[in-house]
Amino acid sequence: LQGTIALAYDRSAFYRASFAQAGLGPNDVTCLEDLQKFPFTDKKILRQRQEAVPPYGDLVCVPVEEMVYLSASSGSTGVPTASPFTWADFEAWQDYEARLFWSSGMRPHDVYCHALQFTLFVGGPDVVGAMKLGALSIWAGTVPSERLLAIFQTWRPTVTWTTPSYAWYLGETARGQGIDPARDLTIRKIFVAGEPGGSIPQTRQRIEELWGADLYDYYGLSDIFGACAGMCEAKEGLHWAEDHILAEVLDPATGTPVPEGERGELVLTSLRKKARPLIRFRTGDIVSVTTEPCRCGRTHLRLNGVHGRLDDMLIIRGVNVFPSDIETVVRKNPDLTGEYRLVVTEEKHLAVLTVEVEHVEGLKGGLESLADQVRREIYGVLGIRPRVRVLAPATIERATHKAKRVFDQRGT
Structure with missing residues (x-):
């Protein structure tokens, strides 16, 4: 955390001015609680600074020569915002994706079909994490449903990743074509993200029954990196990438921490990302968390689920x-x-x-x-x-x- 604050202060004009306005500097972080003194960032700030200092904004901390990958938000709520990565950022991200896939039960003998969008979407490159794990990986992307089902029938993948809504839709589409997903296809694990449904037991159960497969909920955001939390095989919450991103759960109105287990806004601080570190980034996602050890033995913070977005409330x-x-x-x-x-x-x-x-x-x-x-x-x-x-x-x-x-x- 101290290294991230120092990097932001030394190399980002925005952060230097923001910290100075709050009367803070890199030496003002001596414990985790000190982070609460620092100002927030949010999507609006990212968008404004990108427009003021094009093309990447002045939160970036490396020259363009050190950037190797760029994702962007969908722009569904405004101008798309860029999220750059150095090679070290990208490698660390995909190492974590491999860890996450392993925790959900993926193994080198699996065949993985990546059914997420590749065009600028931060979830696209996560197929590399499956390859790092050793799984044969099919880069399908967001192809038409009939073509994706043909891929499932031809190359018989055992694992795929999509959204809860599309997993439901695709299963219904298969049945409409006379294909029983549970009997006629080989998908046995489905990773989902982008919507709260994967952590809602009733939704998860119905999709699992439709496919005859286990469903695992993941959480990620374009502003830091792809999936940064996900379910293990115990399915008792989403294990958080605490060695990459520090999470706070705050009252949206007061900005103060809520008691463990209560709902609040997820606020994130990146710990390793160099291209554009984010400090106290307000996600707009309403979550609850637990620090209780999981039945699987992992001890990282767990999300009980993403209950919704502030703008959907x-x-x-x-x-x-x-x-x-x-x-x-x-x-x-x-x-x-x-x-x-x-x-x-x-x-x-x-x-x-x-x-x-x-x-x-x-x-x-x-x-x-x-x-x-x-x-x-x-x-x-x-x-x-x-x-x-x-x-x-x-x-x-x-x-x-x-x-x-x-x-x-x-x-x-």
């Missing part, structure tokens, strides 16, 4: 509602397909939440009684009674990457 009658809270209810009900969306409107200056779900084919009960059941179960979890609309099967559009769950129609 709804406040309904004073209650904080994340899509993942609703997903817990929807995915465990056998009379529902598992797809859902949240529609927010306004009536008499109050936010009104409508949960739209789909019933399965051949539903035996009535739609109103099913809606009442879902409403009661949501009340049991959240203490609110939203409106519930039960739609016909296949009404809600399926996602081939990250699913959009919240449709805020206030003011439209």
